Amino acid sequence: MIKIIIKIICISFLLIISCGNENSKSSKELNLDGENLTISDLNESELIGKSFILYNIFPDYNISISFYDANNQVFGLAGVNTYRTSYSKNNDEVKFLGIARTRMSGPRDIMDAENNFVKYLENAKYMFLKDNDLIIITSDSTVLKFRENIIDTNELNGKKFRLSNMLEGTEITISIENGSFVGNSGVNLYNIPFQLKNNEITIGEHGMSTLMAGPEQDMKAEDEYLKLLNSAKYISFNDYNLCIKTSDNQILLFDLTE
Structure with missing residues (x-):
């Protein structure tokens, strides 16, 4: 009888853990469902040579991100200053490393936008390509949408x-x-x-x-x-x-x- 009780307790514990994992997985998928995205590896070769302009937040400041190197190097305009960084991948997640900026000053509103953009980039968790858009999602679920800069x-x-x-x-x-x-x-x-x-x-x-x-x-x-x-x-x-x-x-x- 004792063995049966112990067995029931173990099974219940495993079910609780399993449900917790499923809820966590569903939550992560739910956070991304709003963008109609699925979690998958990003193919770096699709990014090489492309430049994108941020458009869903700070749309008036021409903030950009450009992938002008085959070694995951990133360049861009953060508002007033240019910046450079690199990114690494760990399974489905990305991380931007060592964001360096030039040291020019400018209007307060643009500098505030620049500082916020850099913070978002430092907290990036996922990065996707969807049609002509690059989408970056931060660890607190902030969504940054960039549109590919088509040349005239x-x-x-x-x-x-x-x-x-x-x-x-x-x-x-x-x-x-x-x-x-x-x-x-x-x-x-x-x-x-x-x-x-x-x-x-x-x-x-x-x-x-x-x-x-x-x-x-x-x-x-x-x-x-x-x-x-x-x-x-x-x-x-x-x-x-x-x-x-x-x-x-x-x-x-x-x-x-x-």
């Missing part, structure tokens, strides 16, 4: 950029003029026509370059750069940087110079 090439007319993330020592530039990438590839000038739809690039067949010779190191850098540019598949812009992603997820990152 007219906004880039007259802007000049310098390659900043590779081929150091070689002055490589890019601008967009009349539906073409133009610039200095190190030794020569180039003109590569392209078509653009929703940030997706299709390179034209009749790119041109001048035919001057130069130092061997510069010529090698030029060949590497033009090979990457001719495999461009995606482009984004975040007010300071132009980013071009190739068909194999390599990144050409350019700083705005004028």
Whole structure:
């Protein structure tokens, strides 16, 4: 009889634990159901090269988040200051690490928005891609919605950029003029026509370059750069940087110079 009682108590205890786990799981799913999201691993390759603008809170301050590196590095504008950080994944959860900002000051309302945004990012728990939106959910269930920044090439007319993330020592530039990438590839000038739809690039067949010779190191850098540019598949812009992603997820990152 005693054995039967002990067995009943053990079964009841296990049922209580099981119900508690189910309630916890249901609660977590319920918190996310409002966004019609399911908990799943985030594919980092889908983020590489993309830039997003925060729109559901602080919509007037052009707060952005950009994934311009293949190693989970993150850049953006927090309101007044630019910031950089990185993120790590643990199963379905994400964490942003070591958020660093520049130290400019600005209007009080923008600085308040910036400080709140950084706090939200520090408390991020989940990150999702849904259509053209990036959604970040914090540990206290605050939802940050970012919309992919779709380029209008007219906004880039007259802007000049310098390659900043590779081929150091070689002055490589890019601008967009009349539906073409133009610039200095190190030794020569180039003109590569392209078509653009929703940030997706299709390179034209009749790119041109001048035919001057130069130092061997510069010529090698030029060949590497033009090979990457001719495999461009995606482009984004975040007010300071132009980013071009190739068909194999390599990144050409350019700083705005004028």
